[in-house]
Each structure stands twice: as C-alpha cells, then as structure tokens.
Amino acid sequence: MSAGVTSSEELRIDWKIQEDPDRMAAFQAHIDAKGLVEADDWMPHNYRVGMLRMAEHHANSEIVGALPEGEWITRAPSLRRKLALVAKVQDEVGHGQMLYRTSQDLGKSRDQMLRDLVTGKTRYHNVFNYPAPTWADVAMIQWLVDGAAILNQKSLAEGSYGPYVRTMKRINMEEAFHFKSGEDMVLTLMSGTKRQRQMAQEAFDRWWGPCLMFFGPPDRESTKTGPFMTWRIKTATNDTLREAYVDRFAPAARALGLNIHLARKNPDGLIAVKADGTPDKIEDPLIRLDESTGHWGFTQPDWDEFYRVIGGDGPCNKQRVALRRFSYEQGRWVRQAVMGCAGLPPSRN
Amino acid sequence: MQELSDKLKAPLTDLLLSIADDKLMLGHGASDWTGLAPILEEDIAFSAISQEEIAHAAALYEVVGTMHGRSADAVAFGREPSAYRCAELTSLGDDFDWSRAIVRQLFCDHFDLLRFERLARSLLKSVAALSKRIGAEEATHVEHADVWLIRLGRGGDESKTRAQAALNALSGAAAMLFEPTDGVDVLEREGIYPAGEGSLFDRWQEDVGRVVAEAGLTLEVVPSPADAVGGRRGRHGESFTGLLDEMCEVYRVEPEAAW
Ligand SMILES: [Fe+2]
Numbered sequence: 001m002s003a004g005v006t007s008s009e010e011l012r013i014d015w016k017i018q019e020d021p022d023r024m025a026a027f028q029a030h031i032d033a034k035g036l037v038e039a040d041d042w043m044p045h046n047y048r049v050g051m052l053r054m055a056e057h058h059a060n061s062e063i064v065g066a067l068p069e070g071e072w073i074t075r076a077p078s079l080r081r082k083l084a085l086v087a088k089v090q091d092e093v094g095h096g097q098m099l100y101r102t103s104q105d106l107g108k109s110r111d112q113m114l115r116d117l118v119t120g121k122t123r124y125h126n127v128f129n130y131p132a133p134t135w136a137d138v139a140m141i142q143w144l145v146d147g148a149a150i151l152n153q154k155s156l157a158e159g160s161y162g163p164y165v166r167t168m169k170r171i172n173m174e175e176a177f178h179f180k181s182g183e184d185m186v187l188t189l190m191s192g193t194k195r196q197r198q199m200a201q202e203a204f205d206r207w208w209g210p211c212l213m214f215f216g217p218p219d220r221e222s223t224k225t226g227p228f229m230t231w232r233i234k235t236a237t238n239d240t241l242r243e244a245y246v247d248r249f250a251p252a253a254r255a256l257g258l259n260i261h262l263a264r265k266n267p268d269g270l271i272a273v274k275a276d277g278t279p280d281k282i283e284d285p286l287i288r289l290d291e292s293t294g295h296w297g298f299t300q301p302d303w304d305e306f307y308r309v310i311g312g313d314g315p316c317n318k319q320r321v322a323l324r325r326f327s328y329e330q331g332r333w334v335r336q337a338v339m340g341c342a343g344l345p346p347s348r349n
Numbered sequence: 350m351q352e353l354s355d356k357l358k359a360p361l362t363d364l365l366l367s368i369a370d371d372k373l374m375l376g377h378g379a380s381d382w383t384g385l386a387p388i389l390e391e392d393i394a395f396s397a398i399s400q401e402e403i404a405h406a407a408a409l410y411e412v413v414g415t416m417h418g419r420s421a422d423a424v425a426f427g428r429e430p431s432a433y434r435c436a437e438l439t440s441l442g443d444d445f446d447w448s449r450a451i452v453r454q455l456f457c458d459h460f461d462l463l464r465f466e467r468l469a470r471s472l473l474k475s476v477a478a479l480s481k482r483i484g485a486e487e488a489t490h491v492e493h494a495d496v497w498l499i500r501l502g503r504g505g506d507e508s509k510t511r512a513q514a515a516l517n518a519l520s521g522a523a524a525m526l527f528e529p530t531d532g533v534d535v536l537e538r539e540g541i542y543p544a545g546e547g548s549l550f551d552r553w554q555e556d557v558g559r560v561v562a563e564a565g566l567t568l569e570v571v572p573s574p575a576d577a578v579g580g581r582r583g584r585h586g587e588s589f590t591g592l593l594d595e596m597c598e599v600y601r602v603e604p605e606a607a608w
C-alpha cells in the first residue's frame with residue numbers, strides 16, 4: 001500500500017486525538033457561521049470519520065434499499081408502473097453511486113465499502129430489513145419510507161459537509177418524485193376494489209412501525225448526538241424528526257381511509273394472526289391531534305424489536321446481505337475484465 | 350391510422366406484436382439486473398436500456414390496442430400464452446451471468462435495429478414515424494452491446510471464455526429470431542414492411558459477425574429450417590410461460606382494476 005492512502009484501520013472515531021486548538025477553533029467558527037466544509041479542506045479526524053460513516057451508511061442504504069422494491073419490478077401490474085418502478089430503483093442505485101463517491105473522497109475505496117457491506121462489517125438502514133410481500137408494500141415503501149427519507153434528508157441538507165449537502169439536495173428532488181408516485185399508488189389502491197384496499201391496509205400495518213423507528217432510537221438512548229450536532233453532521237434529533245413525521249403522515253393516512261394500528265408481528269415481519277384467524281392488531285388509541293400542542297399523539301414503536309433487528313436478527317437481514325453479496329461475487333469477473341482489478345475506479349482521476 | 354384492409358390487419362398485428370413482445374420480454378429480463386449489476390454505473394445504464402425496451406413495447410402495444418379497441422396494458426398482460434409472438438431468445442434466463450445478458454441483448458438489439466430500419470420506410474405514416482424514433486434509441490442499445498462484447502472478449506481469459514460460452518449457448522435460439530410472422534410477405538408486397546437489400550438474416554450475421562470478430566470471438570448461427578414453428582407463431586417453451594406467469598401475477602389478481 002502506498003503512503004498517503006488511509007487504511008481503514010485509521011478510520012475510527014477516537015476522542016483521545018488531540019487536534020491543533022487553533023485549527024479546531026477556526027473550524028468550529030466556520031461551521032457556526034453556516035460555512036461548508038469541502039473535501040480538500042482541513043477537518044478534524046473525528047469529523048472526517050463521522051462524516052464518512054454517515055455517508056457510507058447512507059450509500060449502503062440506497063443500494064440495499066433498492067432490493068425490496070427491485071423484487072417487484074418483474075411483477076408490476078401495468079406498463080406505466082413497471083417503467084416507473086425500474087426508474088425509481090435506478091434512482092436509488094444512482095443515489096448509492098453518488099454517495100459512494102462522496103465517501104470515497106473522505107478516504108475509503110469503493111471496493112472496500114462494498115466488501116464491508118457484503119461481509120456484514122458495516123450496516124445499512126434498518127428499515128430495509130423488513131419484507132415486502134405484496135405489491136401494496138411497494139406503494140407503502142414509496143410513500144411512507146421515501147417520505148421518511150425526505151424528512152431526514154432535508155435535515156441533512158442543512159449540514160456542514162459541502163459534497164454531502166449538495167448530494168442531499170439532488171437526491172431530495174428525486175425522492176420527492178418517488179413520494180408523489182407512491183402517494184398515487186396508495187391512492188389508486190385505496191380507491192380500488194375491496195381486495196386492493198385490504199392489501200393497502202395490510203401493507204400499511206407492516207410499515208407504520210418500521211417507519212416510526214426510521215429516525216433512530218429515542219433521544220435519551222441515542223449516543224450519536226454530542227459533537228456531531230455541534231459540527232452539524234446531524235442537524236435534528238431523532239425525536240424531533242419522528243414527531244414531524246407523525247404530524248405529516250397520521251392525518252394523511254387517515255384522510256386516505258387507512259387506520260393506524262398497533263400490530264403484533266411474527267419473526268418473519270408479517271402481522272401475527274389470533275386464534276380466531278383475524279390479524280392481531282388494535283387501533284392505536286393515542287392517534288389524535290393534541291389541540292394544545294398542535295402535534296399528533298402516537299404509541300412508540302416496539303424498541304426491543306428495533307434493537308433486535310438492528311442487531312442482525314430481523315426478518316430479512318440475512319436475505320438482503322446475501323443478495324448484495326451474490327451481486328458482488330457475480331460481478332467480480334466483470335469488474336476484473338473491464339478495470340483489471342476487482343476494485344473500482346477512484347472517484348477523482 | 351390510415352384505413353387498413355382486413356387482409357392487412359392480422360399480419361400487421363402479428364408483426365407489431367412480434368417486436369413489442371420481444372421488447373417487453375427483453376426489457377423485463379434486463380430489469381432483473383436493476384440494483385444487482387456488476388458495477389453501479391453500469392447498473393444505471395442497463396436500467397435505462399431496460400426502460401427504453403419496455404417503453405418501446407408500450408408504444409407498439411398502444412398501436413395494436415388502437416387497432417383492436419383494447420388498452421395497451423390489456424394487450425401486454427391480458428393474452429393467452431399462444432397469442433404472444435416473441436422469439437424464445439428474449440425470454441431465456443441469464444442466471445445472472447453478465448456475458449449472457451450482454452449476448453442476448455446484442456443479438457436482439459441488432460435484429461431490432463434492422464426491423465425498425467425497414468418499418469421506418471413503411472407506407473403507413475404513423476408506423477414509419479414511430480419506428481424512426483424508436484430506431485434512433487435502438488442504435489444506442491446496439492452501441493452499448495457492441496462495446497460490452499468487445500470489452501468482455503478482450504478482458505482476459507476468464508472473461509473471454511465466458512463471453513464465448515454465452516455466444517455458443519444462445520446461438521441456437523438466435524436463429525429463431527428470424528422465424529417469419531404469418532402474412533409478412535403480404536406486408537412486404539404492400540409496402541407496409543418494405544424489404545431491404547439482402548435478407549434480414551444475412552445482414553444481421555454481417556453486423557453481429559463484425560462485432561464478434563472485433564471481440565476476438567467466434568459465432569456460428571445455422572438458419573432454422575423454413576418450416577420450423579416457434580414463438581412467432583405462438584409456440585412457446587417453458588422459459589416463456591414461466592416468465593409470463595411471473596409478469597402477470599399482480600395484474601391477474603384484478604385484471605379489470607386500476608393499479
Ligand atoms: Fe434514495
């Protein structure tokens with residue numbers, strides 16, 4: 001390995017590192033003045049690593065997130081939906097590509113990132129560990145999950161790292177488009193036959209909980225905040241985003257005729273069935289607008305489930321990683337043929 | 350569309366369906382790679398091609414649908430297997446072997462380009478205009494497939510071996526691309542599908558052969574006997590029916606419903 005290449009061993013958060021105090025002060029002042037940090041600027045080691053971790057995790061999420069919907073491309077029920085779905089999944093892959101480039105510039109090679117992903121060393125967004133067993137799940141993913149992603153990414157677009165911020169802005173324009181098409185799909189199902197409405201409700205029941213978890217654990221349990229908020233790597237807390245999400249989607253779901261349920265799930269991520277054969281769910285009793293605060297109430301999702309799934313024991317963790325790994329391995333000889341190595345081209349030539 | 354005599358309607362339907370069905374199946378197969386292709390940049394490029402194939406199919410289903418008073422979706426998803434006119438090659442799986450995906454695309458793209466060149470000279474103005482537009486996009490698919498085959502052929506031993514194996518594996522099915530649809534001779538005579546210089550098969554062999562040679566590979570395609578009946582006349586194998594069932598799985602839940 002040549003000098004100047006950062007090995008992944010060095011890419012760790014280390015709060016014991018003593019940075020130059022003058023540089024640190026200037027850096028913080030620049031950020032406080034809403035300045036952007038560029039790839040070639042000086043930055044504290046932990047800023048670089050924190051930013052890389054976030055961008056890499058985000059990139060991983062885009063290409064893993066392409067999988068649950070990708071499964072439905074071959075079964076899309078009309079020409080228009082089929083075209084739109086290929087285009088949508090293609091966009092997600094494009095987001096992954098842009099974000100891997102951003103990450104590469106922070107010091108980790110793309111091949112290393114892909115290898116870490118397929119060997120389980122790094123993670124991707126937890127929401128993609130849930131199954132999409134019907135076409136209605138595709139609609140819910142585009143509406144509810146992309147809706148959550150937009151909220152989160154809008155806050156990230158207020159961050160301090162220039163390349164990431166610009167990528168977020170570009171991605172958000174495309175996400176807005178996915179969200180619209182998701183909304184249209186849900187609306188179509190809800191104005192369709194009884195069977196279609198039921199499909200939509202069942203898919204909604206599967207995705208509501210994971211979407212509440214989308215923004216991460218409650219602030220009191222979240223370890224990530226601290227310096228990353230001061231450096232504006234993160235700009236909003238998990239609970240703030242979750243509240244904004246419920247305020248947006250609880251009334252929207254009800255307006256479409258969907259009920260918000262507390263549902264018990266099987267290990268396979270499907271709604272459990274009671275002895276009498278009906279789904280094990282009740283309406284969330286806390287869902288209502290609190291006139292005094294202007295916010296919607298809701299029951300917290302099952303945080304034990306969250307930690308279990310994020311720890312690797314979710315309905316689809318193995319399947320998602322295995323498919324990415326399959327793709328990585330199937331493609332190895334092609335990358336070797338066109339680039340002379342299993343790796344990938346550097347982002348800046 | 351200009352008035353069509355009944356004598357021409359059925360052959361034209363068959364011809365347009367043979368192209369549209371090929372493209373739907375091919376685009377469908379290519380879309381299977383979306384999210385899983387060997388390189389992210391290529392994932393995006395190949396998805397774009399798959400979208401164009403499906404969009405071309407949709408435009409042709411629209412034309413057929415108008416002729417028969419049906420929606421494009423009903424034509425695309427609502428027929429009996431024996432009413433499809435695609436060649437077997439377009440529905441052959443690739444087992445996520447990139448060389449197979451590329452060779453399948455190479456064979457079909459070159460063939461489509463030739464068909465659209467002819468249709469672009471059709472006396473049916475609307476078909477000619479549509480074919481010009483589609484043909485221009487088709488030319489970019491041909492370029493994409495050519496570049497890839499050459500890369501693979503020259504990309505070292507493993508890659509070359511795989512590319513050659515894919516050519517060998519698909520060459521048999523390639524011959525049946527040329528199976529004529531019923532009544533195509535009438536369409537040729539009436540200037541709806543004007544024949545060009547040399548047979549389609551000869552021109553295709555020349556075009557594809559040039560690329561194969563440049564890639565340092567070999568290809569031998571033996572023409573099918575004139576009386577061989579295949580997909581163009583509705584005789585399909587299991588690869589097709591399996592694919593069709595998968596494609597129509599959701600559509601058939603409520604064929605009348607909007608999705
Ligand atoms: Fe995305």
Ligand SMILES: [Fe+2]
Nearest residue numbers: 092146175178
């Ligand atoms: Fe999206």
